[in-house]
Amino acid sequence: MVSMAKVDEKLHGIYQDVVKRNPGEVEYHQAVAEVLETLGPVVAKNPEYLERKIIERICEPERQIIFRVPWQDDKGEVHINRGFRVQFNSAIGPYKGGIRFHPSVYLGIIKFLGFEQIFKNSLTGMPIGGGKGGSDFDPKGRSDDEIMRFCQSFITELFRHLGEHTDVPAGDIGVGGREIGYMFGQYKRLTNRWEAGVLTGKGLKWGGSLVRPEATGYGATYFVNEALKVRNDSLEGKTCLVSGSGNVAIYTIEKIQQLGGKCVACSDSNGVIYHENGLDLALIKQLKEVERRRIADYASYHKDARYTANGNIWEIPCQVAMPSATQNEINGKDAAILVKNGCIAVGEGANMPTNPDGIKVFQDAKIAYCPGKACNAGGVATSALEMQQNAQRDSWTFEETEKKLEKIMVGIHKLCYKTAEEYGQAGNYVLGANIAGFIKVADAMVAHGLI
Numbered sequence: 519m520v521s522m523a524k525v526d527e528k529l530h531g532i533y534q535d536v537v538k539r540n541p542g543e544v545e546y547h548q549a550v551a552e553v554l555e556t557l558g559p560v561v562a563k564n565p566e567y568l569e570r571k572i573i574e575r576i577c578e579p580e581r582q583i584i585f586r587v588p589w590q591d592d593k594g595e596v597h598i599n600r601g602f603r604v605q606f607n608s609a610i611g612p613y614k615g616g617i618r619f620h621p622s623v624y625l626g627i628i629k630f631l632g633f634e635q636i637f638k639n640s641l642t643g644m645p646i647g648g649g650k651g652g653s654d655f656d657p658k659g660r661s662d663d664e665i666m667r668f669c670q671s672f673i674t675e676l677f678r679h680l681g682e683h684t685d686v687p688a689g690d691i692g693v694g695g696r697e698i699g700y701m702f703g704q705y706k707r708l709t710n711r712w713e714a715g716v717l718t719g720k721g722l723k724w725g726g727s728l729v730r731p732e733a734t735g736y737g738a739t740y741f742v743n744e745a746l747k748v749r750n751d752s753l754e755g756k757t758c759l760v761s762g763s764g765n766v767a768i769y770t771i772e773k774i775q776q777l778g779g780k781c782v783a784c785s786d787s788n789g790v791i792y793h794e795n796g797l798d799l800a801l802i803k804q805l806k807e808v809e810r811r812r813i814a815d816y817a818s819y820h821k822d823a824r825y826t827a828n829g830n831i832w833e834i835p836c837q838v839a840m841p842s843a844t845q846n847e848i849n850g851k852d853a854a855i856l857v858k859n860g861c862i863a864v865g866e867g868a869n870m871p872t873n874p875d876g877i878k879v880f881q882d883a884k885i886a887y888c889p890g891k892a893c894n895a896g897g898v899a900t901s902a903l904e905m906q907q908n909a910q911r912d913s914w915t916f917e918e919t920e921k922k923l924e925k926i927m928v929g930i931h932k933l934c935y936k937t938a939e940e941y942g943q944a945g946n947y948v949l950g951a952n953i954a955g956f957i958k959v960a961d962a963m964v965a966h967g968l969i
């Protein structure tokens with residue numbers, strides 16, 4: 519056993535080194551700080567992790583690929599974007615994690631997402647390592663043909679680094695079933711292989727899994743319901759806010775409604791819809807999944823709904839908040855408003871949506887704060903179920919697959935809860951998730967020797 523003071527000093531030094539070696543990558547620094555702040559007790563108990571420099575190694579990606587993505591728009595103009603894939607850690611399985619297309623993407627965003635993915639994937643109990651990719655390409659307003667040409671160009675470089683036993687991407691912001699289809703088609707063409715397991719989130723007619731589109735939102739809602747159960751409560755009758763109106767948000771709203779909660783607001787990057795009588799999910803699906811329109815249009819179908827351009831969704835009173843849009847969408851001020859308005863649970867469908875000040879407010883208020891790397895793990899877990907079905911050349915029913923997802927989420931909740939309790943911090947899901955996710959990866963790295 520090493521003294522806590524020495525461990526803290528060591529972890530602080532590792533963090534300083536990460537900042538120095540990765541200048542300007544502020545989101546990556548934030549994600550590392552949040553994990554290292556909780557690892558002290560487990561490192562003090564297992565000095566071997568320090569001797570073998572496991573934490574230093576976990577913070578350094580195994581491989582980072584940055585590449586040019588040239589493509590032509592419908593008018594024939596040439597555009598050059600930048601593509602990324604960070605293959606962070608393969609100790610417990612092939613690199614696994616989504617691809618994000620958004621103009622804000624740069625190396626620091628992909629690294630924070632890839633780093634979180636290591637621990638999230640470990641928590642699922644499935645054999646998947648951590649990775650993430652993306653591009654600063656902005657899909658907004660682009661035609662189907664332009665999206666196809668971009669995806670083909672992106673995969674024309676990336677394909678050589680992928681494979682069902684090497685690296686298996688999926689969707690994230692700006693990448694859904696349509697984009698995965700174009701990427702799969704180009705991968706097949708370039709490799710002359712029908713290799714279903716190389717991508718997940720595929721269409722149902724060509725190797726996809728039922729429940730994968732619903733999985734992240736459903737899973738996050740199951741996790742929050744478990745956290746409420748611990749407090750002898752449930753989602754039944756709760757007023758809920760769900761930020762975003764993309765894949766994760768839509769299926770979070772759906773599961774909350776199925777479990778008896780009422781969602782009164784959602785958003786997109788332009789503004790917020792507030793519908794006190796409860797959101798009309800069929801309309802949101804039509805606007806967003808089919809017509810790819812802005813959420814502002816919702817208000818023209820429901821006269822009792824209110825749209826606020828650039829509004830702040832967290833100012834609307836609720837009991838449960840499910841941030842499901844993007845990173846750092848809740849700051850300390852937003853968190854304080856939520857708590858003051860009676861919010862008792864926050865379930866993160868997005869990755870790192872709450873900044874450090876916000877997390878402190880939630881933890882000080884002792885509400886059920888469910889961090890993304892545990893709460894939104896249902897998406898990647900169901901991707902792993904898709905890989906299982908591909909390997910068996912099988913496909914399971916919706917009911918069977920959803921049951922497996924629910925069991926996985928209940929299991930992740932229990933693991934995080936018990937780990938936090940074991941380390942004397944009952945109810946601290948941040949600590950529980952980080953320590954439980956870390957131990958499995960760290961032990962595998964020890965077993966594999968110095969690589």
Ligand SMILES: NC(=O)C1=CN([C@@H]2O[C@H](COP(=O)(O)OP(=O)(O)OC[C@H]3O[C@@H](n4cnc5c(N)ncnc54)[C@H](O)[C@@H]3O)[C@@H](O)[C@H]2O)C=CC1
Binds near residue numbers: 785869894
């Ligand atoms: N798709 C998946 O399976 C998983 C996604 N996530 C995370 O969930 C979040 C959402 O991802 P998806 O739903 O897949 O993407 P999406 O592209 O389907 O939807 C993103 C939504 O967020 C909104 N948005 C983006 N920036 C915003 C801002 N600044 N303010 C308000 N709204 C904003 C967009 O307008 C859109 O409605 C991301 O943080 C992603 O990393 C996490 C786990 C799995």
Ligand SMILES: O=C(O)CCC(=O)C(=O)O
Binds near residue numbers: 615617690869898
């Ligand atoms: O399904 C996957 O592989 C990735 C999901 C994802 O990107 C995430 O968990 O953030």
